[in-house]
Amino acid sequence: QKAKKEDVKIELIKALVFASLATWLIPFAIKYLGSQFPVFFQGDIPNIAVVLFMYIAALVTLLPAGIFYGLVSPLIIEVLGRNGEHPGSTAGRVYAVSTVGSIVGSVLTPIVFYPSIGSHALFIATSVLMMSLVLIILENNRLRYIFLLLAIILLAMGLNFKPNLENSKIVYAKETPYQVIRVFESETQFDVIYNEGLGVQSVYPKNGPWTGRYWDWMAMTPMISTKFPQSATVIGFAGGAVPRIWDEVDAF
Numbered sequence: 001q002k003a004k005k006e007d008v009k010i011e012l013i014k015a016l017v018f019a020s021l022a023t024w025l026i027p028f029a030i031k032y033l034g035s036q037f038p039v040f041f042q043g044d045i046p047n048i049a050v051v052l053f054m055y056i057a058a059l060v061t062l063l064p065a066g067i068f069y070g071l072v073s074p075l076i077i078e079v080l081g082r083n084g085e086h087p088g089s090t091a092g093r094v095y096a097v098s099t100v101g102s103i104v105g106s107v108l109t110p111i112v113f114y115p116s117i118g119s120h121a122l123f124i125a126t127s128v129l130m131m132s133l134v135l136i137i138l139e140n141n142r143l144r145y146i147f148l149l150l151a152i153i154l155l156a157m158g159l160n161f162k163p164n165l166e167n168s169k170i171v172y173a174k175e176t177p178y179q180v181i182r183v184f185e186s187e188t189q190f191d192v193i194y195n196e197g198l199g200v201q202s203v204y205p206k207n208g209p210w211t212g213r214y215w216d217w218m219a220m221t222p223m224i225s226t227k228f229p230q231s232a233t234v235i236g237f238a239g240g241a242v243p244r245i246w247d248e249v250d251a252f
Contacts, residue, residue, distance in 0.1 A: 124158030202238030209244035
């Protein structure tokens with residue numbers, strides 16, 4: 001029975017380690033996709049291609065971590081069950097704690113963590129936290145020192161990252177509390193792109209205001225109102241595509 005318990009504990013440690021490493025890789029995978037994929041979005045791209053890219057990007061960045069996180073709770077229940085605790089009550093307590101953690105995390109992440117440390121640092125901190133749990137479970141002091149060193153390395157390497165301009169098409173890059181923003185330059189325009197780059201949030205054409213995309217539809221804005229509007233407020237100016245179009249057609 002003791003041998004089986006140790007076997008389950010080893011599997012739990014493996015799940016925590018791989019979950020930690022997979023979480024640590026997420027922001028780097030997103031940044032890599034963001035620097036490589038936007039080239040496919042120059043010109044007219046079928047919607048199915050965009051959706052497919054987004055689906056693949058989500059699988060590549062999030063699925064590995066999700067799989068390992070999904071193994072943690074069942075393995076904890078198994079370890080506690082080996083101590084003679086009732087499986088039903090043990091599972092209830094573990095998933096109750098998990099539910100509370102999910103609720104608290106859902107509230108604190110956008111309100112506290114993102115604005116205070118940013119998305120990149122939050123992924124790194126979560127990775128180090130998962131690795132720290134391994135230190136609690138391990139009973140071998142030598143292994144504890146090894147995993148403590150690994151946690152320090154992950155923290156140091158992760159927080160040392162800064163957005164770069166290695167791609168010649170990137171003229172500006174910055175990480176905000178919520179996402180990574182890049183500005184790409186092509187022959188005809190500047191594109192504002194977030195995170196993995198699978199979509200253009202704003203555009204600044206070099207030869208006039210017209211974009212050839214859905215932003216041009218905003219020229220019809222005054223026609224939608226029963227009373228002709230005298231002014232409009234733009235929240236999130238970005239590349240200024242919409243205000244430039246309004247100015248072109250003398251909308252207000």
